[in-house]
Amino acid sequence: MKKVFFKTFGCRTNQFDTQVMISRLKEFELTTDENSSDIIVVNSCTVTNGADSSVRNYISSMKRKNPNAKVILAGCGSHSKGESLFEDKKVFGVMGHSEKEKINEILKKETRFYEIGDLEHIDSTIVEEFVGKSRAFIKIQEGCDFSCSYCIIPSVRGKARSHKEETILEQIQRLAANGFGEFILTGTNVGSYGQDHGTSMAKLLKKMSMIRGVRRIRIGSLEPIQIDDEFMELLNEPWMAKHLHIALQHTSDKMLELMNRRNRFEEDIRLFNKIASLGYALGTDFIVGHPGEGEKEWKEAIERVKELPLTHIHAFSYSKRDNTVSATMKPEIRGNIAKERHRELTELVKAKNYAFRRAHTDNLEVLLENGKEGIFYGFDQYFNKVEVRSEEDLGSNWVLLNRVEVQPDGNSAKI
Incomplete structure (x- = not known):
């Protein structure tokens, strides 16, 4: 039986997609050793140039380390870079998102293939297990109808479309029966769930919460x-994780307009303050160095970030993507300037996170991942990572911590 190794890049949606493919394997052996595998499936990310480079570098390294393995490109990169990698014979095959449920048949192919499929498919697979995970990722929708100037994702994931509610709920029921208690809802644009089915995210959450075994939803x-x-009416429910990630992308209204975003700072800060008043930690995405971000715009943006009750940030420097509106914009921002702005922003939010953690040191509900040598890691309800030391095997267990040691780089506790 041939051995298959899955390498996953990028977001939680990709992690879910990998689990879909794993669940569909029938005539192959799943392995965690990439160097001895017969087939390597690369579930790729293409959100930035850096993501593309990471995928290419990985494929090149595996061609050297395991030259006899068949490398198959899947994921978003199959739609943006698949054709060139296939033509250059860097990969044995390319498969699009719509083909992943056919993975068992695809892996049987003895000749090179390019099967990109379409961008209208929606999965029907029920995932009952997450290999090596304590938390379960649940993909509830696919695609995005937004037209942000900098983003390539709608062209590689397609238009927004929701999974069927009954499929989602059945999946959660099965996973809860298998011992999973924390569920993370994921997708290309999660908040658009239900717009094509006459329902909403809130209605789905209510039904999820009624399933026996569901303890926390992110x-x-x-x-x-x-x-x-x-x-908003659900934010005081005990099963809601006390952390929301709300994508702002910037805090300068001029930059938000250039990015073709639908949010503006005046409304954003009102929303953030209201949610923070309910005891929530708040994260956001932020792009630095987008064309047009002059010194005036940056100074305004960083002062506004200081006003926001932020605790987490996913900040990244602008990366030009072909076939996007932003790629044609001027003036471009030099890399060294973007790098310094990235550092300033992340250090600011890191300090905000430290202050938040110092104010929240008790009643921390942590789901621990598998650990080793008596050291376990997990996330509390505020999505802060905690290191727990214990002589007991606490892997995949919930612990309630009423006292943690708070350091600038993280929390720790001993049980």
Whole structure:
């Protein structure tokens, strides 16, 4: 039986997609050793140039380390870079998103193939297990209808489309029966769930919470305009993780307009302050160095970040993507300037996170991942990582911590 290794790059949606492929393997052996595998499936990310480079570098390294393995490109990169990698014979095959449920048949192919499929497919697979995970990722939708100037994702994931509610709920029921208690909702644009089915994220959450075994629900990145009154009414529910990631991308209204974003700072800060008043930690995405971000715009942006009750940030320097509006914009920002702005921003939010953790040191509910040598790691309800030392095997267990040691780089406790 041939051995298959899966290498996953990028977001939680990709992690879920890998689990879909794993669940569909019938005539192959799953392995965790890439160097001895017969087939390597690369579930790729293409959100930035850096992501593309990481995928290419990995493929090149495996061609050297395991030259006899067949390398198959899957994921978003198959739509943006698959054709060139296939033509250059860097990969044995290329498969698009719509083909992943056919993985068992695809891996049987003895000749090179390029099967990109379409961008309208929606999965029907019920994933009942997450290999090597304590938390379960649940993909509830696919694609995005936004047209942000800098983003390539709609062209590689397609238009927004929701998974069927009954499929989502059945999947959660099965996973909960298999011992999973924390569920993370993911997708390309999670907050758009239900818009094509006459329902909403809030209605789905209510039904999820009623499933026996569901202890905590986290939600992937939301857009500010997707947080309505119906959703706000759920924020005091005990099963809601006390952390929301709300994508702002910038705090200068000029930059938001250039990015073709639908949010503006005045509304954003009102929303953030309201949610923070309910005891929530708040994260966001932020792009630094986008064309047009002059010194005036940056100074305004960083002062506004200081006003926001932020605790987490996913900041990255602008990366030009072909076939996007931003790629044609001027003036471009030099890399060294973007790097310094990235450092300033992340250090600012790191300090905010430290202050938040110092104010929240008790009643921390942590789901621990598998550990070794008596050291375990997990995340509390505020999405802060905690190191727990114990002589007991606490892997995949929930612990309630009433006292943690708070350091600038993280929390720790001993049980």
